[in-house]
Amino acid sequence: MSLLHFVKNDEDAVDQVALGFCSEFIHNTDRQKFILGRNIYADCVEKHVKVDGFIDDYTSDIKYHNLPVMRLAAISKNSLVLNVAGGRPLSAKKRLDEFGVKNLDYFAFYKYSKLPLIPIRFSEGFEDEFKSNMKKYEWIYSLLLDDASRRIFEKTVRFRLSYDITHLNGFTSKEDVQYFENFLNLRESGEVFIDVGGYDGFTSLEFMKRCPGYKSIHLFEPEKGNYQSCLERLREFKNVHCFPIGLSNSKKKLKFSIQGSASRVSDTGSVTINLDRLDDLLHCPCTFIKMDIEGEEFAAIDGARNTILTHHPRLAISIYHKIGDFWRIPKLVLSIRSDYEVFLRHYTESIYETVMFFMPKY
Structure with a gap:
């Protein structure tokens, strides 16, 4: 197309x-x-x-x-x-x-209005990026497995190009079910979940509801206040391991801006966080990895190459934070393992919370 x-x-x-x-x-x-x-x-x-x-x-x-x-x-x-x-x-x-x-x-x-206003967050420069990489957008569009994924792709891209909210019609706020689609075929027992960007522990709790007999959960949250919230909310559950670390493609320290669920890496951040590679932190088999880390997803996947290659987990990756992630993230994942099916889902009325899923081909 x-x-x-x-x-x-x-x-x-x-x-x-x-x-x-x-x-x-x-x-x-x-x-x-x-x-x-x-x-x-x-x-x-x-x-x-x-x-x-x-x-x-x-x-x-x-x-x-x-x-x-x-x-x-x-x-x-x-x-x-x-x-x-x-x-x-x-x-x-x-x-x-x-x-x-x-x-x-x-x-x-x-x-x-022609006023010097703040650009739409997460969409800065999208039109030029899209025009420069149209073949790559056509490539990922052709890989999307179902009609729902293709409709979401069309609607989100058209909105980012036009800023016409009529393209958002049909989207609703449903962040309570984010990351947990039926096509993932999650099992009630035996799953190992890696929650990258754990925030306050909400997503791990939602995972437990669906997989009460899980084997283990490994949560990564670098911001101190959020990390403490995770410890408090998850302390009564067995085999839950919380790490006060963010994930990337190397071990380093970065400045971090604290803005609740929109906290992110920033040169003007007020705190310093520790980052490391998933491949160097965990060596156990995993079955499902979720990443929502405010634009650092690409680097975190790069730092999880061996984990993905070896264990072939399901992946749920946020792709809306940086322009180009629509095609850069699937290109990276599929360069590690080509045996994934690709889905797209969206969980708000606006530009936020677009998630790309990679389902192993068995």
Whole structure:
């Protein structure tokens, strides 16, 4: 399949409604203007556009950037609302539409406003990367095993190219089932799970529900606070081993930025974490490896070459953090072992939580 039409269609399409909203939101002084949500996108917009306040139905705060924080029901329906909900833009738009207020999402605002705004996180430079490597994207698309994987690929790529949230229609937030698809055929007993990026232990607990007779769990979490949470949540379970280490392709120390579930390696990070190769840390057989480590997945796979080659485990790898991971990660995995089937699944309404699965061919 040629993906050239993805680029052409998105280059030709111009959303006149979005253009009109942007002009009115930036220049109109007759209507009140609000930002729904409070995050890095909201902070950036507030620096460039004079707004009357923020909408947040889930807080007791009354001020933000010295502006009022209001419930949606309290604003005038003649207002203009910019929806900056990064994780649940479809749900937020539905609420705004039902309320009857004119609104636009941040993705379209970023594209059409011409303001120097923060790029969409995890999608910076995607269009140029896609055009430069289109054959590689076509290659991985051709390898995807089922229709669901191909639909998800098309929708996520088209959204990253166009910033049109209509391409996200049909996606829902279902992070509670993330990583545990039926096609993995996990057994109730005997599984050995490697949880790379354990965060607070949630994924390991979900694994236990599905595989109560597991043989062992090995969890890697380098951030001290998260590691302590894992110890506390998992201490009562047998054969669970928690490591205060991150995985990479060499033994080293790196700066780390603490941002909850979005914590990541960063040159400006406030803490130092230890990293090492999985191949040097574990030598036991494993049956399932999950990786969600904020963009370090490629290096961690590289450091797990012998483990993958020797034990042929199922793999669930996050591919949304860095542009190019859509094809670079499968290329690396399949260079280690070519006998994998490839699936793709997505677990939020937005750009986050796209996971590629590698299922051993038996």
